[in-house]
Amino acid sequence: MVGVADAIEDSGPSSAPSLSEKDFTRFRDYFYRKTGIWFNESKRYFVDKRILARMKIVKKETFRSYFTYMRFQVSGEELRCLVESMTVNESYFFREEYQFKCMVHSLLNEIVEYKRPGEAIRIWSLPCSTGEEPYSIALYLLEYWPGINEFDVEIVASDIDSQAMARAQKGIYTTSDVRQLPPTLLAKYFTRQGPKNYQIIEDIRSCVTFSEVNLSSRLDVKRFRAFDLIFCRNLLIYFDDAMRRQAAGSMYDALNPGGFVCLGHSESMSRISSLFEPRKFTEAMVHQKSFDAARMP
Amino acid sequence: MALLPKNKKTVKERAKIIRIPPKRDFDGLCFQLEHVDPTMRRWGARDLADYGDEGAAVLCPRLAKESDQTVREAYFDSLATIGGSAVVEGVMPLLRSEDAALRNSAIELFQSLPDAVTPQMEELLTDDDSDVRIFAIDILHDLRHPKGTEWLLAVLERDKHPNVIGTVVDRLAETAPPEAITALREAAVRWGDEPYLTFAIETALAAIGEA
Numbered sequence: 001m002v003g004v005a006d007a008i009e010d011s012g013p014s015s016a017p018s019l020s021e022k023d024f025t026r027f028r029d030y031f032y033r034k035t036g037i038w039f040n041e042s043k044r045y046f047v048d049k050r051i052l053a054r055m056k057i058v059k060k061e062t063f064r065s066y067f068t069y070m071r072f073q074v075s076g077e078e079l080r081c082l083v084e085s086m087t088v089n090e091s092y093f094f095r096e097e098y099q100f101k102c103m104v105h106s107l108l109n110e111i112v113e114y115k116r117p118g119e120a121i122r123i124w125s126l127p128c129s130t131g132e133e134p135y136s137i138a139l140y141l142l143e144y145w146p147g148i149n150e151f152d153v154e155i156v157a158s159d160i161d162s163q164a165m166a167r168a169q170k171g172i173y174t175t176s177d178v179r180q181l182p183p184t185l186l187a188k189y190f191t192r193q194g195p196k197n198y199q200i201i202e203d204i205r206s207c208v209t210f211s212e213v214n215l216s217s218r219l220d221v222k223r224f225r226a227f228d229l230i231f232c233r234n235l236l237i238y239f240d241d242a243m244r245r246q247a248a249g250s251m252y253d254a255l256n257p258g259g260f261v262c263l264g265h266s267e268s269m270s271r272i273s274s275l276f277e278p279r280k281f282t283e284a285m286v287h288q289k290s291f292d293a294a295r296m297p
Numbered sequence: 298m299a300l301l302p303k304n305k306k307t308v309k310e311r312a313k314i315i316r317i318p319p320k321r322d323f324d325g326l327c328f329q330l331e332h333v334d335p336t337m338r339r340w341g342a343r344d345l346a347d348y349g350d351e352g353a354a355v356l357c358p359r360l361a362k363e364s365d366q367t368v369r370e371a372y373f374d375s376l377a378t379i380g381g382s383a384v385v386e387g388v389m390p391l392l393r394s395e396d397a398a399l400r401n402s403a404i405e406l407f408q409s410l411p412d413a414v415t416p417q418m419e420e421l422l423t424d425d426d427s428d429v430r431i432f433a434i435d436i437l438h439d440l441r442h443p444k445g446t447e448w449l450l451a452v453l454e455r456d457k458h459p460n461v462i463g464t465v466v467d468r469l470a471e472t473a474p475p476e477a478i479t480a481l482r483e484a485a486v487r488w489g490d491e492p493y494l495t496f497a498i499e500t501a502l503a504a505i506g507e508a
Contacts, residue, residue: 026473074441152301204300207300245373252367
């Protein structure tokens with residue numbers, strides 16, 4: 001059942017119905033355990049509004065009856081709806097830029113240490129959605145990684161949504177999508193398309209290989225191998241526990257030994273799978289496949 | 298050196314890096330489970346997910362013997378994919394394992410198979426071993442099943458072991474179902490001599506708003 005998060009009137013925090021302190025704490029602890037997303041007190045209104053909206057949609061009059069319904073629903077659909085309503089998944093260039101900084105300052109320098117001569121570095125962006133992430137990776141490499149002059153890099157971008165990827169391949173974006181880009185990069189790598197849009201230049205578009213994939217299909221993911229770095233940000237929170245573990249396993253198999261995974265800022269691989277080692281760098285925490293693992297045949 | 302345009306790499310060049318795997322059959326995968334290289338064992342375990350109950354029959358007995366964590370995870374992932382009663386029956390003995398990691402993985406697996414584990418729940422919740430009853434309650438922790446609360450209340454009413462009761466009360470404190478009020482109050486009387494339990498029951502009742 002999909003609902004509209006704004007079903008409840010936005011009459012402001014002081015007059016809107018709200019959860020009790022106990023109910024909020026119970027929900028917060030459960031949601032954190034499930035998704036890694038923590039809501040502090042400043043998010044009370046945000047949380048209350050969305051839960052109350054979901055309660056109205058599924059016709060549960062008390063939080064307790066809703067909570068029990070959501071927790072024990074066999075399909076898990078209500079939990080999925082709740083996660084979607086609680087997360088804002090907007091895509092734009094240089095989103096969570098600290099991970100790109102980590103890539104060029106730290107991760108790639110480690111990756112090149114084990115590359116054979118002439119062997120390209122392979123980076124996978126999934127879900128790539130409308131392309132902001134893989135193109136951001138390309139721009140960051142060209143602008144901020146000196147090693148781009150010495151090493152070949154291949155960027156593969158994947159998503160289950162073929163329409164989103166079709167838009168990505170066209171590479172046309174709004175002013176909002178590019179708002180985080182320094183003006184110099186915007187001028188260098190984009191051309192204006194009318195008063196409100198920009199298109200990323202063909203040289204960059206041609207550097208990214210787009211390929212449809214369903215991460216929840218083990219068979220589908222099998223053909224993706226030998227990556228050194230995977231960006232999989234803000235996707236796993238939408239999966240159930242079993243699917244998350246399977247996806248983590250698929251990413252593990254897709255990586256070369258020593259390869260890295262970057263997740264979304266609220267996600268943690270250690271709550272999903274023990275396959276990876278957490279690595280803390282100055283800019284970011286990432287997850288690494290052991291060097292002891294052999295390359296997948 | 299630079300960003301490679303998408304058409305630059307030839308299939309031949311890509312094959313050097315990717316090393317396209319050979320086709321393998323069921324017997325080959327089973328043989329692979331005994332490989333000295335854990336990566337090969339992991340690969341075999343993952344692909345046995347395609348063989349349904351036949352794959353489960355191979356994977357389940359080997360679980361306790363597999364020591365590499367990456368391979369074990371592949372075993373459990375495949376068994377979760379296969380699902381069904383054969384998997385539940387095959388993994389059930391691990392609830393009595395001395396290996397806590399194996400037990401916890403078994404519990405997580407059962408949590409993801411609500412339909413398959415349901416027929417076994419009654420038996421688990423009345424097992425002679427109190428530890429197994431506690432593990433069964435752990436399965437209910439994240440088990441999405443409409444009878445979850447009903448099972449917990451049944452344990453609350455009949456079980457004689459304080460640790461089991463404590464575990465049930467903790468679960469009820471989390472979900473705080475209103476239908477647990479009567480059973481909790483009755484348990485508070487039965488277990489009045491156990492301060493820890495009376496405290497836990499008061500906490501659960503407070504969570505429901507009935508303290």
